[in-house]
Amino acid sequence: MSGRIFQCGLEAVLAVLGGKWKPLIVYHLASGSKRTGQLRRLVTNVSEKMLIQHLKELADDGVIRRIDFKTVPPHVEYELTDFGQSLADVLAPLCEWGTLHTAEVAKIVQRREHGAKIV
Template sequence: MGGKWKGLILFSLAEGPLRFGELRRTIAGISERVLIRQLRELESCGLLHREVYHQVPPKVEYSLTAFGRSLNEAMAPLGQWGEDHMERIEAVS
């Protein structure tokens, strides 16, 4: 779970499946290349499911697995801590 993007990806998918473009718009500042790499790593760890719909145009959705949802639940208190202390964190940065 290293890096600054993986947690944001997991939190973005907490509400349900998202297509690649939707996910990229949800996470400000992430490049397409980095998002692709992070999604592949999360999928290989078993945290994400990638569903490919064979249609024209092609459609791919990403969703959390049960393992990913359990990690999101474990990380929720840390996310809340960050929101509660955002002013102080930004002041230090």
């Protein structure tokens, strides 16, 4: 079995972080472990099904670790692995860029939603 050949490093990143919510999950876990309910509140507009699916995929890929405290009621937390922390470290500058350009990005999103061309 041969490994996939990526044309650039960004393809490799997208292979791990592909999906609308995964970067936000990793970003929020960078500040420490979180329970599912905490992540649901932090990652706004994500459905329960999609959050659980992305958490499972990130855990399967070794980006996050699922910690089951084996209690009743269930207590499960998620935290970044070292691999996941290295990914969170490179997301931080993207977050800064988004913060710096929030107004411009908001205009782009509004134009897209209204079908207008961006000039």
